[in-house]
Amino acid sequence: MRISCPHCGPRHVEEFEFRSLVPAAGAAAFERVYERVNLPGQSLEYWQHVHGCRAWLVLDRDPSAGEVRTVRLLGAAP
Amino acid sequence: MLQRYSALALARAALGRGDYWRPLWGRPAPEAAYDVVVVGAGGHGLATAYHLARDHGIKRIAVLEKRLVGYGNVGRNTTIVRSNYLLPENHYFYEDSLRRWQTLSRDLNYNVMYSPRGVVDLATSDDEMTAYARRGNAMRLAGIDAELLDRAALARFVPALDLDAPRRFPIIGALLQRRGGTVRHDAVAWGYARAAAALGVHIVEDCEVTGLRTAAGMATGVETSRGYVAANRIVFAVAGHTGAIGTLLGLRLPVETHLLQAMVTEPVKPLLDTVLVYMHPHGEVYLSQSDRGGLVMGGALDGFPSYTREGQWSRLEDVVQSAVALLPQIGALRLLRQWAGTNDQTMDGSPLIDRLGWDNVFLNGGWCYGGFKAIPASGAACARFVATGTAPDLIRAFRLSRFATGHLLDEKGAGPFPARQ
Numbered sequence: 001m002r003i004s005c006p007h008c009g010p011r012h013v014e015e016f017e018f019r020s021l022v023p024a025a026g027a028a029a030f031e032r033v034y035e036r037v038n039l040p041g042q043s044l045e046y047w048q049h050v051h052g053c054r055a056w057l058v059l060d061r062d063p064s065a066g067e068v069r070t071v072r073l074l075g076a077a078p
Numbered sequence: 079m080l081q082r083y084s085a086l087a088l089a090r091a092a093l094g095r096g097d098y099w100r101p102l103w104g105r106p107a108p109e110a111a112y113d114v115v116v117v118g119a120g121g122h123g124l125a126t127a128y129h130l131a132r133d134h135g136i137k138r139i140a141v142l143e144k145r146l147v148g149y150g151n152v153g154r155n156t157t158i159v160r161s162n163y164l165l166p167e168n169h170y171f172y173e174d175s176l177r178r179w180q181t182l183s184r185d186l187n188y189n190v191m192y193s194p195r196g197v198v199d200l201a202t203s204d205d206e207m208t209a210y211a212r213r214g215n216a217m218r219l220a221g222i223d224a225e226l227l228d229r230a231a232l233a234r235f236v237p238a239l240d241l242d243a244p245r246r247f248p249i250i251g252a253l254l255q256r257r258g259g260t261v262r263h264d265a266v267a268w269g270y271a272r273a274a275a276a277l278g279v280h281i282v283e284d285c286e287v288t289g290l291r292t293a294a295g296m297a298t299g300v301e302t303s304r305g306y307v308a309a310n311r312i313v314f315a316v317a318g319h320t321g322a323i324g325t326l327l328g329l330r331l332p333v334e335t336h337l338l339q340a341m342v343t344e345p346v347k348p349l350l351d352t353v354l355v356y357m358h359p360h361g362e363v364y365l366s367q368s369d370r371g372g373l374v375m376g377g378a379l380d381g382f383p384s385y386t387r388e389g390q391w392s393r394l395e396d397v398v399q400s401a402v403a404l405l406p407q408i409g410a411l412r413l414l415r416q417w418a419g420t421n422d423q424t425m426d427g428s429p430l431i432d433r434l435g436w437d438n439v440f441l442n443g444g445w446c447y448g449g450f451k452a453i454p455a456s457g458a459a460c461a462r463f464v465a466t467g468t469a470p471d472l473i474r475a476f477r478l479s480r481f482a483t484g485h486l487l488d489e490k491g492a493g494p495f496p497a498r499q
Contacts, residue, residue, distance in 0.1 A: 028137070038322050
């Protein structure tokens with residue numbers, strides 16, 4: 001799998017580290033820590049380009065197909 | 079219906095014209111209603127159905143399977159069984175399972191090839207030896223066998239392991255559980271399916287559950303790809319897809335789906351007669367030699383949620399590098415096959431067995447790395463839970479509410495990061 005980093009371009013997944021799923025909007029602290037929304041067709045995730053520019057990214061992925069749909073910098077408008 | 083296997087029957091079959099062998103289980107169409115419907119014909123689902131029929135006399139049971147018996151993790155693991163856990167809730171449970179493995183071939187009248195060849199957890203630092211001593215002592219206090227091996231004892235127990243070979247992380251000792259070992263994984267699925275079918279359980283393959291029907295606060299049945307099936311009680315044993323089932327039912331569960339890879343080399347002459355587990359700061363590998371001669375190995379999770387059942391190449395490299403660092407003499411072997419399974423990874427690395435949303439719906443899942451070795455205990459305890467309505471003491475700690483009440487079973491101390499559990 002490759003991830004297109006907005007700073008560095010397409011790089012191998014090895015350079016990145018998955019951090020966590022993006023919690024549901026408005027979730028309380030307990031839900032953010034312990035509960036997950038698992039959709040086989042869509043997954044919103046925080047990743048970090050740890051062996052590159054070290055930017056935090058928000059990925060929209062399809063974990064059933066193993067494909068990355070969109071990548072944006074954390075904090076950038078979707 | 080059940081053919082009783084024995085040495086005599088085998089001899090008769092060998093001398094016959096090949097017409098002795100019958101299918102191990104039938105191909106019934108799903109009926110309109112059952113007393114218990116188990117979703118998922120993996121190890122846990124089949125074992126639960128088997129114990130419901132055998133121990134609790136429940137007559138109308140169906141196991142509904144999306145694909146085929148043993149397609150999931152019961153056929154994708156590295157076949158290791160052990161009970162060398164630190165936390166009492168875990169080691170009592172896994173010890174119950176290990177004792178059942180010891181007699182399972184006789185109980186099922188099917189050879190599951192339990193091989194108590196020992197599980198050796200290798201230590202690379204004094205700190206790790208201290209942690210292993212603590213874990214071993216906790217096990218011995220619970221009546222479970224554990225031995226701390228120093229360097230000399232380890233060298234005697236595993237002749238294939240050259241402790242003087244240059245390694246980035248030298249091996250200084252180990253924790254050994256002699257009754258741990260391996261079990262032929264496919265035989266477990268086939269043996270439970272055969273034994274359950276002989277007790278009248280319907281095993282329905284190619285039957286995907288697509289929804290749950292409820293009325294007045296109770297579940298009444300499941301929608302499937304082959305029509306609606308009514309049920310008084312429903313058990314979800316779909317580890318790997320528990321999170322997706324939660325979403326289907328409108329529940330948020332403390333679980334994520336991650337990939338775990340395994341691989342096997344070409345067969346070679348006997349080299350290793352035990353199970354080695356080598357964890358070091360840069361990776362891990364667990365490795366054993368199958369009866370066919372292949373070296374079966376696995377390592378860490380891929381590291382991010384996935385349902386693809388295709389492992390990442392980078393993780394395969396990690397595992398193989400650790401294996402070659404451990405046993406340099408296998409460096410020239412070729413890998414024969416590589417595969418991956420979908421793991422339920424929970425927030426504390428321990429399983430989930432509890433009611434799920436409704437009084438008559440049960441969950442058996444969240445198995446993380448521990449699913450295969452847990453099958454016999456999980457089936458017996460889950461069946462008792464479903465039949466009596468009360469969770470046996472053995473699995474009470476696996477309840478879903480433990481995250482809210484703070485009673486986590488975090489064996490690794492990794493926190494709520496499923497990718498690291």
